[in-house]
Amino acid sequence: MVREHDGKRLMTDEEPLGSNGPADQAVGSDAAGDAVAGSDTSGGEAIDGDTGGAEAPDDDIGGGEATDGGTVTGEEIPVEGAVSDALAAATHPSRSTVRHWLTTTNHKDVGILYIVTSLFFLLLGGLLAWLMRIQLWEPRAVGEGVLGPMAYNQAVSAHGLVMVFWFLSPFAFGFANYIVPLQMGADDLAFPRLNALSFWLYLSSGLLFVVSFFQGGTFAGGWTMYAPLNLPTFTPDVGANTAILALVLFVASVTVSSVNFLTTMHRMRAEGLTLRRLPIFSWSILLTVWMMLFAFAALLAALLILSSDRILGTAYFVQETAGGTLLWTHLFWFFGHPEVYIVFFPALGIMAEVFQTFTGRRIVGRKWFIAAMVLVALQSFVVWMHHMFLTGINLEIKTLFMVTTIGISLPFDLMVFALIYTLVKGRVRFTTPFLFAFGGLILFILGGITGVFLGAIVLDYEFRGTYWVVAHFHYVMVGGVTALVGGLYYWFPKITGRMYDEFLGKAHFTAYFAGFNLLYFPMFVAWETPRRVFQYDAWMAPWHKLATVGAFILGLSFVIMFYNLTKSAFDGERVGNAPWEFSRTAEWAVPSPPPTGNFPGVPSYSDGRLSFRSREATDGGAAAAAGSTQADGGGAVDAHAGAHDHGDHASVWPLAVSVGAFLLFLGLSGVRQGSLVEGIAGSFYLFAAVAGGIVVLGSLVAWALEPFDAPEGGFGEAWPFDGVENGKVGMWIFLASDVVLFGGFIGAYVFTRVAAGWVGWQPVPEDPIPGLVNTYILLASSFTVVLALVAAQKEHRWGVVASLTATIALGIGFLGNKALEWRHLFHTGVEPTATIQTSTFFLTTGLHAAHVVAGLIGALYLLGRSLGGAYLTDHRPVEYFGLYWHFVDIVWLFLFPLFYIL
Numbered sequence: 090m091v092r093e094h095d096g097k098r099l100m101t102d103e104e105p106l107g108s109n110g111p112a113d114q115a116v117g118s119d120a121a122g123d124a125v126a127g128s129d130t131s132g133g134e135a136i137d138g139d140t141g142g143a144e145a146p147d148d149d150i151g152g153g154e155a156t157d158g159g160t161v162t163g164e165e166i167p168v169e170g171a172v173s174d175a176l177a178a179a180t181h182p183s184r185s186t187v188r189h190w191l192t193t194t195n196h197k198d199v200g201i202l203y204i205v206t207s208l209f210f211l212l213l214g215g216l217l218a219w220l221m222r223i224q225l226w227e228p229r230a231v232g233e234g235v236l237g238p239m240a241y242n243q244a245v246s247a248h249g250l251v252m253v254f255w256f257l258s259p260f261a262f263g264f265a266n267y268i269v270p271l272q273m274g275a276d277d278l279a280f281p282r283l284n285a286l287s288f289w290l291y292l293s294s295g296l297l298f299v300v301s302f303f304q305g306g307t308f309a310g311g312w313t314m315y316a317p318l319n320l321p322t323f324t325p326d327v328g329a330n331t332a333i334l335a336l337v338l339f340v341a342s343v344t345v346s347s348v349n350f351l352t353t354m355h356r357m358r359a360e361g362l363t364l365r366r367l368p369i370f371s372w373s374i375l376l377t378v379w380m381m382l383f384a385f386a387a388l389l390a391a392l393l394i395l396s397s398d399r400i401l402g403t404a405y406f407v408q409e410t411a412g413g414t415l416l417w418t419h420l421f422w423f424f425g426h427p428e429v430y431i432v433f434f435p436a437l438g439i440m441a442e443v444f445q446t447f448t449g450r451r452i453v454g455r456k457w458f459i460a461a462m463v464l465v466a467l468q469s470f471v472v473w474m475h476h477m478f479l480t481g482i483n484l485e486i487k488t489l490f491m492v493t494t495i496g497i498s499l500p501f502d503l504m505v506f507a508l509i510y511t512l513v514k515g516r517v518r519f520t521t522p523f524l525f526a527f528g529g530l531i532l533f534i535l536g537g538i539t540g541v542f543l544g545a546i547v548l549d550y551e552f553r554g555t556y557w558v559v560a561h562f563h564y565v566m567v568g569g570v571t572a573l574v575g576g577l578y579y580w581f582p583k584i585t586g587r588m589y590d591e592f593l594g595k596a597h598f599t600a601y602f603a604g605f606n607l608l609y610f611p612m613f614v615a616w617e618t619p620r621r622v623f624q625y626d627a628w629m630a631p632w633h634k635l636a637t638v639g640a641f642i643l644g645l646s647f648v649i650m651f652y653n654l655t656k657s658a659f660d661g662e663r664v665g666n667a668p669w670e671f672s673r674t675a676e677w678a679v680p681s682p683p684p685t686g687n688f689p690g691v692p693s694y695s696d697g698r699l700s701f702r703s704r705e706a707t708d709g710g711a712a713a714a715a716g717s718t719q720a721d722g723g724g725a726v727d728a729h730a731g732a733h734d735h736g737d738h739a740s741v742w743p744l745a746v747s748v749g750a751f752l753l754f755l756g757l758s759g760v761r762q763g764s765l766v767e768g769i770a771g772s773f774y775l776f777a778a779v780a781g782g783i784v785v786l787g788s789l790v791a792w793a794l795e796p797f798d799a800p801e802g803g804f805g806e807a808w809p810f811d812g813v814e815n816g817k818v819g820m821w822i823f824l825a826s827d828v829v830l831f832g833g834f835i836g837a838y839v840f841t842r843v844a845a846g847w848v849g850w851q852p853v854p855e856d857p858i859p860g861l862v863n864t865y866i867l868l869a870s871s872f873t874v875v876l877a878l879v880a881a882q883k884e885h886r887w888g889v890v891a892s893l894t895a896t897i898a899l900g901i902g903f904l905g906n907k908a909l910e911w912r913h914l915f916h917t918g919v920e921p922t923a924t925i926q927t928s929t930f931f932l933t934t935g936l937h938a939a940h941v942v943a944g945l946i947g948a949l950y951l952l953g954r955s956l957g958g959a960y961l962t963d964h965r966p967v968e969y970f971g972l973y974w975h976f977v978d979i980v981w982l983f984l985f986p987l988f989y990i991l
Contacts, residue, residue: 194281195685195738199288200267201584204577206292207260208651210251213299215644217248222608222637224623227630234623242309245621247302249312250332253428254339255295257570258381261435262346264576265374267584269350271676271683272371274359274692274699276800279352279815282740282792283345289747290342297751298335304328304758311621313425314395316406316417321399321761330399331758333392338754340389344826347382350374352819355810356802359675361694363806368674369445369452372459373438376466377431383470384427386826390833391420394932402762403921403928405837410925412844415480416837422473429565430469434462436529436572437504442674443526443572443579444508448515449671454507461500468497478549487546494544498537505534518670521594525575528602529568536564539613554620560612567605574601574650581654582668586681587661593653600646607639675699685738691804740797745788752781763922786946793950820969824976827940831980834936835987838929845925853919853930857989859910863903864985867978870899874971881955881964889960889967893952896974900945907938930988937984940977947973 184190190202221244224234231238266284270277278284301307305326310318317323319333354375358367367375395417397403406413441452452458474482474490508530517523539561542548552558582588612618615632618625625633667677678699679687690701756778765771802815810818842850854860873895880888911931914920921931947970954960960967 189739191744192739192741194277194285194740194743196266196270196277196281196284197584197683198738199284200263200265202263202288203259203266203291204263206288206295207256207263210255210295211260211647214248214251214256215647217244217251218640219644220244221248221623222640225625225633226637227633228625228627229623236623239306239309241623242311242621243302243307246308246311246314247298247332250298250308250336253312253432253566254336255291255298257432257566257573258343259291260570260573261377261432262374264370264439264573264580265350265377265435268580268676269371269374270353270357271679271687272368272674273354273357274362274675274688274694274805275353275357275802276687277738278349279357279800279802280349280819281738281799282743282797283349285740286743286746287342287346287349289744290338290345290750293747293751294335294338294342297338297754298332300755301328301331301335301758304331308332313421314417315421316395316414319395319399319417320406325761327758327761327766330396330761331755333396333399334754334758337389337392337396338750340385340392341750343381343385344389344823347378347385347826348819348822350378351382351822352815353802354378356807356813356815356818357800357804358806359692359694360805361697364808365456366694369441369455369458370435370438370674372462373434373441376462377434380427380431380434380466380469382822382826383829384424384431386829387420387833388424390830390837391417391424393936394420394834394837396757397921397928397932400757400760400763401921401932403932404923404925405841405928405932410841410845412841413925415477415844416840418477418480419473419840420833420837422476423470425476426473427469430465432566433533433569434466436569436576437462439572439576439579440508440526440530443522443575444511444515445673446579446669446671447518447520447523448511449518450511450515452507453510453514454503458504458507461503464500465497468493468500472497475544475549478546479553484546491544491546495541498541498544501537505530505537520578521589521591521598522575522579524595524598525578525601526572528598529570529572529575532564532568532571532605536561536566536568539564552616555616556612556618556620557616559620560609560616563609567609571601571605577654579669580676581657582664583676583681583683585658585661586663587657587659588664588668589657589661590653593649597646597649597653600642600649604639604642604644604646608636608643609639611636611639693805740792740795742788742792742795746785746792749781749784749786749788752777753785754781756781790950814965816965816969817972820972824972827976831936831983834933835983838933838987841925841929851924851926852988852991853926854910854914854989859906860985860989863906864981866899866903866906867981870896870903871975871978873899874967874974877951878964878967878971881960881967884961886955886958886961889955890952893948893955897945897948897952900941900948903941904938904945907934934984934988937977937980940980944970944974944977 184198190198193199220236221241224236224241224244226234236244266278298307306328307326308314308319308324308329309326310324310329314333321329354371358364364372364375394403394405398405398407404410404413406417441458445452472490472493474486475494478487512527539557543552543558543561578589578594611632615625615629615636618629618633664681666680668681669677675692676683688701690704693700693702756774756776759766759771759774759778765774799815803812807813873892877889877892877896880886880892914927919927921927951960951966951970954966
């Protein structure tokens with residue numbers, strides 16, 4: 090039986106999991122069989138990714154009018170119970186073994202791993218925050234309190250880095266991993282093993298950062314890592330190297346995840362689910378991932394340059410370099426300001442979903458809400474200089490960026506008013522998810538208002554570097570966290586199949602909201618406190634004591650949450666498909682938790698409502714043909730194979746690659762200014778680097794040889810990539826991020842050269858002939874790659890072998906010629922560490938050479954496979970390799986004139 094309480098549908102003990110009362114009685118226990126027979130399992134028309142109900146106008150829902158969060162009032166959602174109990178039980182793999190969690194690639198498992206791991210880093214960041222607040226209890230002289238000056242700097246820096254990188258975005262992407270494929274009607278992400286790899290790289294990077302605390306001390310130059318404080322002169326510990334390399338590894342995880350999500354969301358939406366109809370949470374993730382793709386590529390460029398300065402001894406950010414300190418600021422904030430929206434957009438999507446569900450009506454002005462999000466995503470890349478008003482940038486440029494800063498607030502105004510008006514027009518149900526979502530909106534409004542002061546040049550001169558910025562920043566960022574916690578409560582029943590304790594949830598919100606405001610609002614009053622130090626005027630002490638009390642209340646509020654959710658996960662009341670009365674998006678149409686394959690058939694919105702078509706034959710078999718995928722060297726399989734064919738999603742190689750990467754980067758951290766640290770520690774770091782490199786390379790080879798079937802997509806909506814395979818789309822998206830990476834390096838060269846004087850710049854090298862020879866070599870290698878593809882299309886095995894062999898020979902020739910050129914430069918005293926001119930030449934062309942090496946490894950793999958006759962019936966791997974190789978060649982066509990001619 091189903092009973093309703095506070096907007097929830099709870100199941101009695103007599104009712105089996107996967108059932109939802111009246112809906113099941115209507116559909117029948119064999120509803121899955123009816124669904125795959127082609128009959129619709131929903132009633133009424135639905136758009137915007139909803140599961141049923143006619144489209145709602147902007148007035149209140151009633152009589153079956155609902156979209157994207159509304160409901161059919163007065164009747165059960167007909168799609169509930171569409172998956173039979175037997176199928177639900179048979180397709181839930183055992184999660185009780187460690188092996189399952191180490192090898193899973195299923196998007197729901199990966200989502201759970203992200204959520205749990207990010208909460209661990211929340212605890213770490215919160216502990217560091219408590220230490221800071223204890224130190225700030227009263228004004229202290231140096232040497233007083235629990236933290237010394239360097240320990241305090243480390244706590245401040247590590248707290249910011251952990252919260253921004255290892256908690257906020259990963260927490261949101263735990264939900265994205267779990268929910269977005271369900272909302273889109275996809276069985277999984279496009280590249281399941283890459284999804285697992287993104288998590289394990291994330292975990293490895295976080296553990297690497299934790300290790301940095303035990304290497305003499307972690308990074309202590311502030312979370313923004315401003316130059317020259319980020320150089321060994323000021324942060325000399327090995328742990329500082331490790332922290333920076335951990336960030337590099339984290340960005341690698343983000344890049345892998347971004348390519349995967351964008352390919353999935355553009356290629357694997359259910360039939361009829363156009364971008365316009367996508368649920369708002371999925372829209373927020375789509376825009377977030379696009380921002381991540383480009384913003385984190387810029388951060389990667391900055392981190393690689395910084396790592397080179399620290400490990401190799403190059404001279405980009407040293408004080409003597411013209412514009413060196415300003416260069417870091419440009420690169421970092423080109424990433425840093427979009428990062429604010431990368432963190433907040435998922436929270437905004439959760440607010441929209443929760444508001445719709447718990448007001449019982451559609452979001453007001455939905456299409457304008459989405460348009461505003463798109464506009465913010467675009468504008469986010471043209472406001473970064475408002476973080477640099479205190480630098481020597483001329484007033485005209487500062488004024489321009491003040492205007493763009495004010496401009497980006499206007500779309501946010503529209504979204505805030507849309508959310509508020511939705512509350513006004515609906516009937517609010519004050520559940521725990523709603524309270525956190527609404528609380529997040531209030532905090533964000535306060536953060537936005539206080540941020541207006543910082544967008545004005547004159548006021549920014551006064552407030553920059555004070556606790557006004559600290560308070561504003563946390564009202565914005567933790568406002569997002571508040572909504573994300575609401576998302577955790579909102580989807581907890583879907584993930585676990587159990588309902589949390591509502592009383593404890595509301596107790597958590599009360600303590601959380603009170604503690605947060607008690608912590609951060611006093612900082613607006615005591616705004617003259619300087620950032621990143623524990624000394625301040627005595628009159629501010631009462632406000633800081635109040636803030637410290639708030640910090641402990643805020644932190645302890647999470648004890649309630651952890652107790653509530655842990656207990657409820659095992660003993661909470663069981664729920665059916667849709668425990669929330671007014672939930673409408675597709676994740677609520679399947680059992681809680683969902684089966685491995687997600688859906689009983691192929692989801693479709695082609696007739697305006699969610700239905701499940703036969704997996705064996707959709708539209709005369711067209712869907713099955715379009716949805717096939719080719720395992721490496723294996724046969725085609727149905728991308729919508731039934732849950733029983735979905736496999737265990739098991740592969741150990743993503744974990745193995747990540748372990749190798751952890752060891753490799755740990756080993757590299759022991760190199761300072763081109764030399765290993767002395768003694769037995771140096772031997773350890775060398776061994777770790779070599780072992781890690783071997784593990785990474787071996788694991789990648791085993792990965793490539795492992796048979797693994799993944800959904801190909803193309804069975805539904807795929808605009809703008811209709812007719813383009815997932816692999817090709819993924820390669821295009823990866824290369825787009827690589828464009829930004831090389832753009833960061835080239836931009837750094839141009840910026841530094843302009844700062845030093847373009848005409849007076851001493852070119853390196855002086856002889857252009859080696860570069861010209863390499864240009865011809867790479868152009869010839871592009872031609873041989875084309876020949877390899879043509880031979881594969883004509884099923885000419887030896888033509889493929891010969892062309893790939895020629896490509897490899899030319900690539901080795903390029904590297905050999907480059908090595909001879911560098912050897913000559915070294916003998917003449919031109920070394921990477923000599924001047925900024927040599928640093929920019931060696932590092933930028935070295936990055937390109939690393940891409941050539943990666944391409945050669947791929948070509949060697951293709952050659953080995955082609956000797957056995959591979960790629961004659963499926964030439965796509967050769968085509969994807971060609972895209973990468975041509976890109977590398979095109980980059981050289983820019984580098985050659987830039988360094989050898991201009």
